[in-house]
Amino acid sequence: MATINAYQALDASEKEAKKDYIDRHSPFITVANNAKAGEKLPVNVRLGKDYSHPDDADHYIAEIKLFDGETLLASAALMTGVNGGQGAKGQAEVTFFVVPQKKMSLTAVAYCTKHGLWQSDPAVVLVG
Amino acid sequence: MATINAYQALDASEKEAKKDYIDRHSPFITVANNAKAGEKLPVNVRLGKDYSHPDDADHYIAEIKLFDGETLLASAALMTGVNGGQGAKGQAEVTFFVVPQKKMSLTAVAYCTKHGLWQSDPAVVLVG
Amino acid sequence: MATINAYQALDASEKEAKKDYIDRHSPFITVANNAKAGEKLPVNVRLGKDYSHPDDADHYIAEIKLFDGETLLASAALMTGVNGGQGAKGQAEVTFFVVPQKKMSLTAVAYCTKHGLWQSDPAVVLVG
Amino acid sequence: MATINAYQALDASEKEAKKDYIDRHSPFITVANNAKAGEKLPVNVRLGKDYSHPDDADHYIAEIKLFDGETLLASAALMTGVNGGQGAKGQAEVTFFVVPQKKMSLTAVAYCTKHGLWQSDPAVVLVG
Numbered sequence: 001m002a003t004i005n006a007y008q009a010l011d012a013s014e015k016e017a018k019k020d021y022i023d024r025h026s027p028f029i030t031v032a033n034n035a036k037a038g039e040k041l042p043v044n045v046r047l048g049k050d051y052s053h054p055d056d057a058d059h060y061i062a063e064i065k066l067f068d069g070e071t072l073l074a075s076a077a078l079m080t081g082v083n084g085g086q087g088a089k090g091q092a093e094v095t096f097f098v099v100p101q102k103k104m105s106l107t108a109v110a111y112c113t114k115h116g117l118w119q120s121d122p123a124v125v126l127v128g
Numbered sequence: 129m130a131t132i133n134a135y136q137a138l139d140a141s142e143k144e145a146k147k148d149y150i151d152r153h154s155p156f157i158t159v160a161n162n163a164k165a166g167e168k169l170p171v172n173v174r175l176g177k178d179y180s181h182p183d184d185a186d187h188y189i190a191e192i193k194l195f196d197g198e199t200l201l202a203s204a205a206l207m208t209g210v211n212g213g214q215g216a217k218g219q220a221e222v223t224f225f226v227v228p229q230k231k232m233s234l235t236a237v238a239y240c241t242k243h244g245l246w247q248s249d250p251a252v253v254l255v256g
Numbered sequence: 257m258a259t260i261n262a263y264q265a266l267d268a269s270e271k272e273a274k275k276d277y278i279d280r281h282s283p284f285i286t287v288a289n290n291a292k293a294g295e296k297l298p299v300n301v302r303l304g305k306d307y308s309h310p311d312d313a314d315h316y317i318a319e320i321k322l323f324d325g326e327t328l329l330a331s332a333a334l335m336t337g338v339n340g341g342q343g344a345k346g347q348a349e350v351t352f353f354v355v356p357q358k359k360m361s362l363t364a365v366a367y368c369t370k371h372g373l374w375q376s377d378p379a380v381v382l383v384g
Numbered sequence: 385m386a387t388i389n390a391y392q393a394l395d396a397s398e399k400e401a402k403k404d405y406i407d408r409h410s411p412f413i414t415v416a417n418n419a420k421a422g423e424k425l426p427v428n429v430r431l432g433k434d435y436s437h438p439d440d441a442d443h444y445i446a447e448i449k450l451f452d453g454e455t456l457l458a459s460a461a462l463m464t465g466v467n468g469g470q471g472a473k474g475q476a477e478v479t480f481f482v483v484p485q486k487k488m489s490l491t492a493v494a495y496c497t498k499h500g501l502w503q504s505d506p507a508v509v510l511v512g
Contacts, residue, residue, distance in 0.1 A: 071244070082480075097478065168346065222353065
């Protein structure tokens with residue numbers, strides 16, 4: 001079964017034991033907490049806060065998707081090599097731009113070609 | 129949070145009560161149970177066994193992905209209108225072709241623009 | 257500049273000299289010449305008629321798109337390994353299903369990670 | 385046949401006559417002219433310099449791809465509504481992040497669901 005791994009589903013000891021592994025697979029959203037309805041809002045998604053992920057041909061971050069609740073907003077497909085290629089480590093990253101109309105609860109889902117789907121913490125954006 | 133709905137996670141009464149809704153959102157895999165290593169194998173994925181899904185501009189099946197365990201094999205993006213367009217209902221469908229090397233446990237994940245992610249039952253393919 | 261290579265743009269001597277190279281990068285569409293409006297129609301796209309393409313991590317067919325004229329109908333993204341993986345050669349293939357309403361002029365565009373975009377001959381489908 | 389429209393292929397009078405139409409379909413790349421090998425580089429792509437494109441369910445910018453020469457680096461798929469939705473106009477935009485190793489010649493290709501594929505001017509990045 002395809003499952004979506006989520007950082008917040010892990011307990012404290014798991015998080016500590018696998019800190020590097022979990023961090024570099026987890027998408028982190030950076031976005032303003034408040035936005036204006038009808039105005040463009042940048043939403044940055046980066047994989048790894050403190051650690052970085054390999055960018056090898058057989059092991060790389062291939063996809064980053066942005067959801068508002070259950071609704072897909074945008075999706076980025078990355079080819080291997082974009083983060084430095086063979087032997088390099090990098091933090092897969094993309095900035096999407098959305099024009100919200102009302103409150104959003106954003107989550108990002110990333111896909112690692114070896115370790116499957118990973119989900120960010122939700123980021124709530126109030127829209128006034 | 130983005131979650132993947134799964135047909136088999138529902139109990140019998142839920143399945144009965146929402147039969148149409150669940151059926152038309154669930155991907156169904158058709159594939160041989162046995163395959164030869166190194167030989168091409170068609171894997172058909174269709175949404176809805178008995179029911180069919182709208183293909184309206186604001187409500188359609190936009191994506192069908194095929195996984196082997198946690199590993200993405202292939203992905204199809206469908207534009208609205210491909211299944212008949214405004215007012216029509218259809219069964220979103222795609223046939224992927226994979227060349228397996230060993231036993232696979234396939235699942236398909238589909239995305240409905242109104243009702244989010246849905247997962248098929250797993251289909252095991254023995255490879256000899 | 258990104259350009260779309262097309263089999264039919266080449267002259268006879270080029271086609272002969274690079275027969276293998278061109279054939280294995282060219283998408284070939286198989287579809288009925290006549291279809292019924294509102295009925296589901298399979299459209300098969302395969303890369304290579306007589307030759308087959310490597311499926312190595314640094315050299316594989318990553319995308320197959322289907323257009324009706326200038327309009328995108330559907331797109332398939334293939335991960336490396338789907339056609340046999342390291343050292344194997346295969347014919348990347350997908351079958352899309354479309355429900356036409358009127359005459360279509362289909363072309364397929366494929367993307368090779370080393371040799372760019374390649375376009376099929378158009379396939380006209382009369383719809384009655 | 386699928387073709388890629390390009391701003392620079394048009395002559396001056398065409399550009400003047402269809403200024404709005406061409407501008408809002410053309411991707412514009414913003415990137416530094418010089419980059420350091422192995423360091424992350426943001427590449428912004430925006431559709432429309434002076435004009436903006438509708439974001440209606442039947443007419444929106446669905447895809448933005450970034451190429452280095454003939455090589456695909458990354459691709460963004462946008463769902464309708466991301467730029468404001470029904471009745472709104474917006475400038476579809478995404479920032480990719482790439483880690484270059486050598487000189488790049490970037491082009492962006494965007495897809496409008498009504499008016500097909502459009503290509504940016506190339507942006508050369510010297511990498512030292």
